Each structure stands twice: as C-alpha cells, then as structure tokens.
Amino acid sequence: MAKRRDENETEFGRIVAFSDGVFSIAITLLVLNLGVERGLTEGQIDNALWDQRDTFFAYAISFAVIGRFWLVHHRFFAEVDAFDSRLIGLNLLYLGWVVLIPFSSELLGEYGGDTTSVVFYSVNLAVVVMLGALMGAGARRRGLMRIDDRTHRENQIRSAYIAGIFLLSIPLAFFVPSVAPYLWLALFIDPSARLTAWRAS
C-alpha cells in the first residue's frame, strides 16, 4: 500500500536524501579514475597527462550523464505525491546501476577504442535510462504521481531518445568503436525542448 508523501515527510525525505547521497558520491568518485604515477621526470608528467586524454573525456561525459540523470531523478521525485515499497525497490535497483558508472567510465577511459568498453558503457547507461523510465511509468500507473499526458509523453520521448543513443552505439562499437562515443554528444540536444519550441512557433 502506498504512503502519502505529505503525511510521511521524514520518510520520503530520507529516500530522496539517500538517493542524492548516492548520486553525489558516484559523480565525485569519477575523479579517482584520474591519477598520476610517482617518480616521473618533468617531460614524463606531460606525457602522462596527455595519455589520460581519454580518461578526461570519459570524466566529462560521465559527469554530464550522471548530472543529467540526477536532474531527471530530481524532477521526477518533485512530482511524486506518494510512494510504495515497489517504488523504493526499483529506486534501489536504479541506483545500483548508477553506481556502476564510475567503473564503466574507468573502462572507457582506459580502453576507449575497444569494442568491449564501449558496449559495456552503453549497456550500463541504457539500463539506467530504461529503469528510470520504468520507475516513472509504474509510479504513474499506480497513481503515485499526477502529471498530465503531454509532460508524460515528453518524458517518454526524452527517455527513448537517450536510451536510443546508447543502444545505437552498441552495434556501432563492433565496427568503429572509436567513433561510437562521438554519437553520445547528441545527448546535449534536448529533443522534447525542441519539440515544444516547434509546437509553440
């Protein structure tokens, strides 16, 4: 049975606080993938940094992606009026895949041009997006949140778009693994914002 949010503020607050904690730690742990060896000479330091350019790229893209997931999670929970144990359970499963991102990112930074790394990263992020969409759809169906059809449609388009990018990069990774990550730059285009703008015009 679902508990109403306004009657269980502390309990609801803890779910959100725990999720925020996990998000903020996962996003900060990304920095641990960067590192320098000890005892290098002056010229070697520059090389060591340059050799990590893929790791810097993975850092930037993963920070942006986790940040965006947090934002979506944030907006989603702002709309939620009630919660049940299924929502809490799915949220935990969702966070379990979010926490994997620093590892996938390490893999990507270390072996950026490798098929396995790109596939691993893509699968990880696609699962996060799909679990998020599942959580949203379920919450709506079970009456835990009240959003109008249009907003719901927009959220669905957005999720499908992001999941689509990562799913598309999987076959790409088998032929041109080093190109696939560039596809992810399409993440910075927001299709539903454009849709809204286009409708309003």
Added chain:
Amino acid sequence: MAKRRDENETEFGRIVAFSDGVFSIAITLLVLNLGVERGLTEGQIDNALWDQRDTFFAYAISFAVIGRFWLVHHRFFAEVDAFDSRLIGLNLLYLGWVVLIPFSSELLGEYGGDTTSVVFYSVNLAVVVMLGALMGAGARRRGLMRIDDRTHRENQIRSAYIAGIFLLSIPLAFFVPSVAPYLWLALFIDPSARLTAWRAS
C-alpha cells in the same frame, strides 16, 4: 534520559542524515572493488572482465543487502518517537559493521570459493542484522517507539530469518564454500510478507 523527537527535530534529523550518509557512501564504495588493469590487449580486456564475475556477483548481492538494511533502518527510524544516548551509541556500532561490508565484499569477490571469505562475509552480515534487531528491541523496551505486537513480531521474524541465512552459511562454508553464497538468494524471499498473505487468505 530520552529526548522527544518532535522537540528536537534538528538533532534527530542529524542522526538520520549521518546514518543516510554512511549508508550511501558504503553502498557506493562497493564500486571501487571493480577495476581494470592498465595496458591490456583487446582479448585480455574481455578475460579481465570475465575473471571479475565473482566481484560482480559480490557487488550485486552486497548492494541488495546494504540497500535492504538501509530500508529496514529507514522504516525503524520512521517509527521512533524519542532517542537517548544508548540508541545513538548502538546506531554508531551498527554503522561500524555496515561500513565493513565493502571490505567483506572485496574479500568475497576476490576469493568467492574460499571458506574464510564466506565465513567472514556471513559473520559481518549476521552481526549487522543482530545489532539492528538489538537496537529495535531496546528502543521498544525503553519506550522510544510505539509499534503494535504484530508488527514487532513480524520484524523479529524477518531479522531472525535473515540472520539465520547467514549463520547457516557458516557451517556450509566449511564443506562447500562455493555453494554457500547461493543460499543468500533466499534473502529475496520475504517470510513475513508471505505470512501476512497467508493469514489474509
């Protein structure tokens, strides 16, 4: 002497926030047990990931277990009306054992088929469950929370069930260490939910 929660909201809130912080960090640190060496060739990457299958399993089970402990902790503190220094002290001791889980999980991931690792992991988790049950029983006895007998009984059954699984896997680990972890899948069965369903029928 016990302080009433509604008169000490900030102080109570900090206990909960600190606990949430510890839980969310402990659960996120699990990802640090996963890692890839530098300088592998393409085929070696796949092998390196495959060799970590036990660590992935340990990650999944530990994430589920810490998540579940957090949930129980969360429900417990939602019922608490007052707190005293003994509750705070026990809570710290409890958290001290929760924080050990990422280490036990590392051990389990690295040496999954080894008696010592399985025993270590089982003892760690059994202690957490028992300290949690102790904290709950004490809080109830000292009048810090008001729950009816039936809910209390259900909580006790649940704790005894989970502690039982881990305690049972200790002798098992001496004979068939690689089988013991499969016993833990029984965690995903909730005995008191079934009990409730059975009673209702």
Added chain:
Amino acid sequence: MAKRRDENETEFGRIVAFSDGVFSIAITLLVLNLGVERGLTEGQIDNALWDQRDTFFAYAISFAVIGRFWLVHHRFFAEVDAFDSRLIGLNLLYLGWVVLIPFSSELLGEYGGDTTSVVFYSVNLAVVVMLGALMGAGARRRGLMRIDDRTHRENQIRSAYIAGIFLLSIPLAFFVPSVAPYLWLALFIDPSARLTAWRAS
C-alpha cells in the same frame, strides 16, 4: 522559466543538498592523496612522511580552497529566491570543476616544483572561480536573486581577486614553479573585508 524557491522548497533543497554532498566528498577525498607504503622499516617511515611534505601542503591549501568555495556557494544560494534550468546546469558544470580539485591537488603534491602541475592546478581553480562568478552574475541578471549593488560589487571584487591570484601564478609557473604556490597564501587576505573596514573608518 524560473521556479520560485518558496513554492518548491523540496526541489530547491535537493539542489543544495546535492551540491553540499559533492563539496563534502571532494574535500574528504583529498585525504586519499596521502598514503604510506607497506613494509617500511622504522627510519623509512619518517622519511616517507617527510617526503610527503608537498602533499601535506597541497592538502592544506586545497582543503582551505574547497572550504572557501563551499562558503561562497553557501552564501550565494542563501540569497537565491528562484532557480531555472540554466542555473542548475551551470551549477553542475561548476561542480564538475570542483570535483577535479582532488586530482589537481594530487598532481601538485606529487610534483610541486613542476611547471605543468602548477599550471594545471591554477587553471582548475581559476575556472572554478570564473564559473562561480558567471553563475552569480547570470542569476542576478535573470532576476533570480536580489542583492544590492554594493554587495554585488564586493562579490565581484572578491572573485576577480581570487581568479587573479591563480591566473597570475600561471606565467610565474613557467619561470619559478616552486615559488608560485606561495602566491596562493594571498588567498587568506580578504580584499573586500579590508575595503569595507577601510570605508567604515
């Protein structure tokens, strides 16, 4: 479109809580740059600690700097009355550069007298300050906060002063890299506090 803070307390609270989480983790991860090797003899331990004096210095300066950034962020968000997606986006970008500090600090601790490390550290911190100033100026222009001209001017002077210190240390690092970090001690002088004191006299 901007959302009013007093009508979206939970949502606003999460932005702040997430930022606080990131700040507190980034500042705490600084300790991971310190470390001792295993298996040293008694005399070697003292040497190992002494050899880390640059890392201790980097720890102290980075802790002070992140602490100060947190303080500025804290004061800034205390003045904000409304928020829009641009503010949230810029805040994420800002945090992305804050989280880099433990890595820059590691580099600085390991290779304190090296041009690259000092430049890297300086650029990192200068970018943080400039993004912070940008965030503040934008929030003010879009009417998200109401601060009087004088306070705004003081904030600008303070930002320009801190960014100036780090930008100045970049050319310095090319000629006298080991001297540049001493320039950063000027951070502990607060120019606008002095300005205020001088005006008041």
Added chain:
Amino acid sequence: MAKRRDENETEFGRIVAFSDGVFSIAITLLVLNLGVERGLTEGQIDNALWDQRDTFFAYAISFAVIGRFWLVHHRFFAEVDAFDSRLIGLNLLYLGWVVLIPFSSELLGEYGGDTTSVVFYSVNLAVVVMLGALMGAGARRRGLMRIDDRTHRENQIRSAYIAGIFLLSIPLAFFVPSVAPYLWLALFIDPSARLTAWRAS
C-alpha cells in the same frame, strides 16, 4: 556580525549538513585501509587477514573516535543559536583535521608499534579535540550559544580528559610505542557522566 539561527534556517542547515557529510565520509573511508591482495592461495588468505589485525584495531578505534567527535559536534550545534564567519571558519579548520584521521589511522594500522605512527595519530586527535574545545569556548564567549555553567564545565572536563589521553600517549610512544594505543581504551570511560552520577548519589 552573527546571524540568528532561526532566521537563517537554510544557511545554518547547510553548515550542519556539510559537516555531517564530511564526518560520514571520513568515517566510511576508514574501510579503504582494509584490503586484500589478489592471487593468494587458501592458507595465505588467513595469514593476510591475521596480518591486518592492527588495521582492524585501528579501524575500530578510529570509528569509535570519529563517531564520538561527531556526537560532540552534534550536541554542540544543537545548542548553537547564532553563527558568525569565525565559527564557520573554525568549523572548517576542525573538519580539516577530522578528515586527516583516515590517513593517521592507515599509518597506525600499518605501523602500530612504531613511535612516529603513534605520535602522529595522537597529535592528530589531540588537535581535533582542542579545536573543538576552542570552537565551543569561542561560541559561548561571543554569545552564540546559551549553556549553563555546569554543562559548560562538564564539556570542558570531557575535552580536557580526551585531549589529555592523547597528549599523554605522546611521551609514552617514545618508550613503549606498542603499549600507548591501549591507553586510548580509557576513552570509553566518560568522566563527566561518572561525575554526574557521583554528585547525584
């Protein structure tokens, strides 16, 4: 100038939340000092765990100590009615020494019987206690909190007692380094609680 707490709830809340964050991360990072090498045989695992007994001891004592510091900090901020920039600054300095504890603990776990480690650990903890006492005394003198003389006296006794234990273990470390840590078990005796009990009798 001091800001009243009840008029600046969000701002005050962030100081507390940031401190809680730092405390909970520092206490959780302690687990990273524990670790197992890869590729050990069955018998070697047991030895590897047994060789870490000092690290387990350091983990337990440091967890208890940080937990206790958090408790004191928690009680202190529960009494605070107002805050000024000096309190915030001192609090940051205090946290900067708290965050060092995982490193001191690593040193102690690795080289428990060594003079340098014991001195380092003792100095670290003594500084934390003294900064805490300084923060409390200053806050009281500047009228930021209202506590009666008796409570204040008790807090002072408690701080002096804890600081005394760590300061005492410094000379001890020069003669019998492996004995000094046992002195710290005296931490678990609460002198002012006993004092209160004795007065009441």
